[in-house]
Amino acid sequence: VCGAGSDELITLLIRAYAGPGDEVLYSQHGFLMYPIATKGVGAVPVTAAETNMTTSVDALLAAVTEKTKIVFVANPNNPTGTYINDAEMKRLRDGLREDIVLVVDAAYAEFMTGQEDYSAGEELVRAGKNTVMTRTFSKIYGLGGIRLGWCYAPVDIADVLQRLRNPFNVALPTQEAGLAALDDDEFVNACVRHNAETLAWFRDQVNAIDGLIAHPSYGNFVLVEFPKEEGKNADAANDFMMAQGVIPRKIGAYGLPQMLRISIGTKEEMEICLKAIKDFVNR
Numbered sequence: 268v269c270g271a272g273s274d275e276l277i278t279l280l281i282r283a284y285a286g287p288g289d290e291v292l293y294s295q296h297g298f299l300m301y302p303i304a305t306k307g308v309g310a311v312p313v314t315a316a317e318t319n320m321t322t323s324v325d326a327l328l329a330a331v332t333e334k335t336k337i338v339f340v341a342n343p344n345n346p347t348g349t350y351i352n353d354a355e356m357k358r359l360r361d362g363l364r365e366d367i368v369l370v371v372d373a374a375y376a377e378f379m380t381g382q383e384d385y386s387a388g389e390e391l392v393r394a395g396k397n398t399v400m401t402r403t404f405s406k407i408y409g410l411g412g413i414r415l416g417w418c419y420a421p422v423d424i425a426d427v428l429q430r431l432r433n434p435f436n437v438a439l440p441t442q443e444a445g446l447a448a449l450d451d452d453e454f455v456n457a458c459v460r461h462n463a464e465t466l467a468w469f470r471d472q473v474n475a476i477d478g479l480i481a482h483p484s485y486g487n488f489v490l491v492e493f494p495k496e497e498g499k500n501a502d503a504a505n506d507f508m509m510a511q512g513v514i515p516r517k518i519g520a521y522g523l524p525q526m527l528r529i530s531i532g533t534k535e536e537m538e539i540c541l542k543a544i545k546d547f548v549n550r
């Protein structure tokens with residue numbers, strides 16, 4: 268099923284399978300569309316603690332109640348950039364009641380080419396126990412503005428989503444752009460390579476700065492952790508960088524107020540970003 272971004276599919280899944288009194292479960296620093304859409308249907312968002320900013324299958328399973336209807340795992344997750352391996356995701360599915368829908372949000376799957384223990388979730392969908400995989404053209408394809416996402420789901424779930432979505436949810440120019448993008452392997456490969464190289468370089472550069480930590484990431488962004496002191500913290504860094512024309516992302520709403528999320532751009536853009544960070548630290 269295609270949607271106006273995977274965000275629309277997330278919203279449709281929640282509208283289809285959760286309502287007032289029900290619980291939708293996701294991990295502590297999980298993608299914010301899950302609680303936003305959950306509140307929109309009058310259901311209750313429930314979080315499970317993470318370990319080292321990584322989804323914990325044990326914590327998710329422990330947080331399941333009779334009211335749990337859907338479990339969301341962004342894998343890799345935004346904004347943490349961490350992932351759980353195929354065996355862990357299977358262990359999660361096996362530990363959930365069969366009537367709970369597991370949504371594997373694989374928005375960054377294309378960036379995971381080097382990770383042999385990773386799976387985007389298609390096998391679990393095929394295994395037929397109420398698992399859905401969502402994907403998007405917004406990340407590796409760089410087409411966030413055309414609004415195109417898709418999900419792979421068991422037939423009965425796909426049928427429900429087809430009935431719930433607006434009949435013309437994906438515009439024709441968007442469909443054409445998506446089809447063209449699917450043929451552009453060269454662009455995808457170049458992006459994967461560029462992201463891997465530039466992310467590693469950027470992390471090394473930031474980690475060489477006293478007091479800052481650039482956390483490992485499997486996405487196309489890095490979390491930079493700042494000291495807690497006023498004037499040196501993430502809020503101050505954000506204001507300083509914004510004034511230089513560099514736009515990081517504050518992620519206090521994700522429970523990570525001491526960090527900024529920085530997207531990987533061109534090498535030139537990352538050099539400008541790095542200079543802004545250095546100027547902030549040395550000012």
Ligand SMILES: *Cc1c(COP(=O)(O)O)cnc(C)c1O
Nearest residue numbers: 272273274341345374403405416
């Ligand atoms: C970006 C993102 C999405 C949604 O992207 P769309 O633009 O709506 O397709 C979903 N999940 C995660 C984890 C994301 O980072």
